[in-house]
Amino acid sequence: MTPPPADRPNVLLILADDLGFSDAGCYGSEIPTPNLDRLAAHGIRMSSFYTTPRCSPTRASLMTGRYSHDVGIGVLTRTVGYRGSLDPAVPTLAGVLAEQGYLTSLTGKWHLSADVSEPNETWPTRRGFEDFYGILGGGTSYFNPRAFYRNEDPIEAPADDAFYLTDALSDHALEVIDWAGRENRPYFLYLAYTAPHWPLQAPDDDIAVHRGRYHVGWDAAREAREARQAELDLFPAPFRPSPRDPQEPAWSATDDPDWQQRRMEVFAAQVTAMDRGIGRILDDLESRGELENTLVLFLSDNGAEAEELQVGRFLSPHVTPKVTRQGDDVTIGNAPDIEPGPEHTFTSYGRPWANLSNTPFRMYKKWVHEGGIAAPLIVSWPAGGISSGEVLHSPMHVIDLLPTIASAVGATAPDEIAGVDVLDALRGGPSPERPLFWEHIGNGAVRDGRWKLTREHGSAWELYDMEADRAELDDLSTRYPEIVESLAARWHEWADAHGVIPFPRLQDMYEERGLPRWQAKS
Numbered sequence: 439m440t441p442p443p444a445d446r447p448n449v450l451l452i453l454a455d456d457l458g459f460s461d462a463g464c465y466g467s468e469i470p471t472p473n474l475d476r477l478a479a480h481g482i483r484m485s486s487f488y489t490t491p492r493c494s495p496t497r498a499s500l501m502t503g504r505y506s507h508d509v510g511i512g513v514l515t516r517t518v519g520y521r522g523s524l525d526p527a528v529p530t531l532a533g534v535l536a537e538q539g540y541l542t543s544l545t546g547k548w549h550l551s552a553d554v555s556e557p558n559e560t561w562p563t564r565r566g567f568e569d570f571y572g573i574l575g576g577g578t579s580y581f582n583p584r585a586f587y588r589n590e591d592p593i594e595a596p597a598d599d600a601f602y603l604t605d606a607l608s609d610h611a612l613e614v615i616d617w618a619g620r621e622n623r624p625y626f627l628y629l630a631y632t633a634p635h636w637p638l639q640a641p642d643d644d645i646a647v648h649r650g651r652y653h654v655g656w657d658a659a660r661e662a663r664e665a666r667q668a669e670l671d672l673f674p675a676p677f678r679p680s681p682r683d684p685q686e687p688a689w690s691a692t693d694d695p696d697w698q699q700r701r702m703e704v705f706a707a708q709v710t711a712m713d714r715g716i717g718r719i720l721d722d723l724e725s726r727g728e729l730e731n732t733l734v735l736f737l738s739d740n741g742a743e744a745e746e747l748q749v750g751r752f753l754s755p756h757v758t759p760k761v762t763r764q765g766d767d768v769t770i771g772n773a774p775d776i777e778p779g780p781e782h783t784f785t786s787y788g789r790p791w792a793n794l795s796n797t798p799f800r801m802y803k804k805w806v807h808e809g810g811i812a813a814p815l816i817v818s819w820p821a822g823g824i825s826s827g828e829v830l831h832s833p834m835h836v837i838d839l840l841p842t843i844a845s846a847v848g849a850t851a852p853d854e855i856a857g858v859d860v861l862d863a864l865r866g867g868p869s870p871e872r873p874l875f876w877e878h879i880g881n882g883a884v885r886d887g888r889w890k891l892t893r894e895h896g897s898a899w900e901l902y903d904m905e906a907d908r909a910e911l912d913d914l915s916t917r918y919p920e921i922v923e924s925l926a927a928r929w930h931e932w933a934d935a936h937g938v939i940p941f942p943r944l945q946d947m948y949e950e951r952g953l954p955r956w957q958a959k960s
Contacts (some may be wrong), residue, residue: 455635458742458795466667473717481818491810496739503840503855522552523560529852532566535626543569546630580639581781597763608715636786638778640707655689663797679798731821742795744802806883832869880941891925
């Protein structure tokens with residue numbers, strides 16, 4: 439039933455970038471996130487919410503309610519094999535809400551356009567957003583962002599110490615809320631932070647908050663997160679977490695522990711800045727008397743990123759500035775003599791710390807094991823009956839958010855979407871049962887009820903019982919070959935129906951264009 443216009447909720451959709459499953463306090467982290475915790479206490483948390491394993495595909499599914507291959511995004515915004523941009527003919531969540539009279543703003547990262555140099559039909563301002571302030575690419579400097587736009591006009595960060603991209607996005611979000619209030623309009627604010635995606639850059643004061651927090655190392659920190667997750671009842675008991683990634687050393691055997699600590703301290707500082715901004719927004723909504731009837735959703739776009747940036751590897755002029763705002767050279771890559779944190783370095787936190795972020799799961803962004811696709815989801819809407827503070831365990835997928843938000847505002851979701859309305863399930867009702875599918879650079883998976891079939895490119899299918907073994911430790915494929923055969927057939931049927939290009943063929947396409955072949959494993 440469509441709510442009266444005066445009762446329609448505002449919609450605040452907050453997307454973190456490469457935040458691991460356990461990086462918020464309410465999911466077990468040692469990083470203080472009082473504002474995300476506050477949101478969870480007045481909403482619900484999902485323990486089995488799924489995204490795609492990478493940035494652009496998740497954003498494509500979030501905006502359309504469809505699997506990303508259907509809408510032009512197979513492998514990021516690359517134009518080999520797939521369109522590489524969000525299909526202009528496919529309706530978006532922003533467009534659906536704009537038709538309902540909502541002020542629509544994208545504040546933050548888009549990453550759904552192959553061409554970020556010249557305005558075109560794939561830019562957010564032409565995909566349903568009345569307002570855009572942020573970056574068009576996949577990541578950038580927090581102090582000197584590239585591909586940085588206000589609507590369709592390029593902008594530069596001011597050359598002063600006060601500018602920090604996460605804070606600037608929070609500032610703009612508050613301006614959007616004020617704008618909507620002046621015009622007495624409901625709003626859809628899609629706040630897509632770039633945090634905590636690399637590069638590791640943060641204000642000194644935020645880094646100082648975490649100084650010394652990680653002297654215990656990744657092993658002890660992961661055990662502490664597992665213990666907190668048990669206290670929070672995030673998973674039905676008994677639960678067995680995955681061990682440390684076997685490819686990585688024990689903390690006691692690591693080289694350069696001081697440098698390693700610094701990496702995680704800066705990552706945590708990036709989360710702190712994001713949480714602070716969310717708190718400012720929640721406080722503003724509360725002061726306006728709007729918090730009760732604002733549908734707030736917080737999620738990450740995929741699991742934590744394990745990439746080690748190579749020293750001297752220039753990524754893209756749309757991502758990496760060659761110099762700082764003061765004209766100093768930017769040093770790229772991970773090495774003990776390259777300090778994480780300041781504007782003049784461009785580093786990442788690496789696989790062992792990503793393994794901590796993804797506690798209790800294994801694998802990372804890019805893979806379709808749980809560490810790549812299990813994400814936090816917090817939803818709060820007290821006026822709409824979502825405020826219990828409970829943890830819900832039913833599987834849901836990012837494709838479900840468009841029809842769910844449409845339902846909440848009384849709109850009709852577009853035809854041909856793959857997602858389903860889970861609003862009743864978020865209120866504690868029954869959850870729809872259906873299979874969920876994934877594919878990314880040859881990594882594939884399907885989950886149907888308790889069973890999940892998954893594989894890395896070039897490897898055999900693995901079968902896991904998600905009710906007994908969510909951390910994917912006991913491969914049951916040889917014990918239940920008939921289940922493997924059935925789920926594999928369904929996955930191939932899905933892949934054919936949704937335009938998935940077989941990965942060996944996609945690699946050949948890259949080679950035919952004179953480009954490096956994709957590496958499925960790292």
